[in-house]
Amino acid sequence: NAGVTQTPKFQVLKTGQSMTLQCAQDMNHNSMYWYRQDPGMGLRLIYYSASEGTTDKGEVPNGYNVSRLNKREFSLRLESAAPSQTSVYFCASSESRGLGGYTFGSGTRLTVV
């Protein structure tokens, strides 16, 4: 089925470890996004990529880096994980920035101990 695929679905990290969250979409969308979802804080944008070759900071970029590898793939990297980064991470895509609504992946539940 067409959509957004995120890996892994679950991850436990120790403080200071690094990891990369992978995201791929097969809808030929131009724009891709990384959000984190925390109880009582809603969805907050970490980084986005309006088109292939571009990335920009969102609301909460500190502690994260991203790579738009090609039109399909957009990865999120935690260089040195902290307990404050314990969250559920969602990747999303859209035809272009803002138009048509977003298609979301099923999320990565990350726990940093």
Added chain:
Amino acid sequence: AQSVTQPDIHITVSEGASLELRCNYSYGATPYLFWYVQSPGQGLQLLLKYFSGDTLVQGIKGFEAEFKRSQSSFNLRKPSVHWSDAAEYFCAVEHAGKSTFGDGTTLTVKP
């Protein structure tokens, strides 16, 4: 700055009853408006969207929403709720490439 308010954190309705979830936005112009649904352990799924034109929009799963410019509202409705509608619902606005999500309303459906 644009903002989205979902006044009801939690709503409980009986199966078969009607449903209305409220959404108010704060922005000078008319933004693009969306409703999403999130089932436990899942990502958000787009229910419907409003860009322009007819202020009553139909979505998937039997949902509809009405845009009221005078009230800056975009309320979600369903005439008869099913147990499978229990989920969290998010209203979102988009303007000039920036999306803002509400904090969500959790819907519980009583048998």
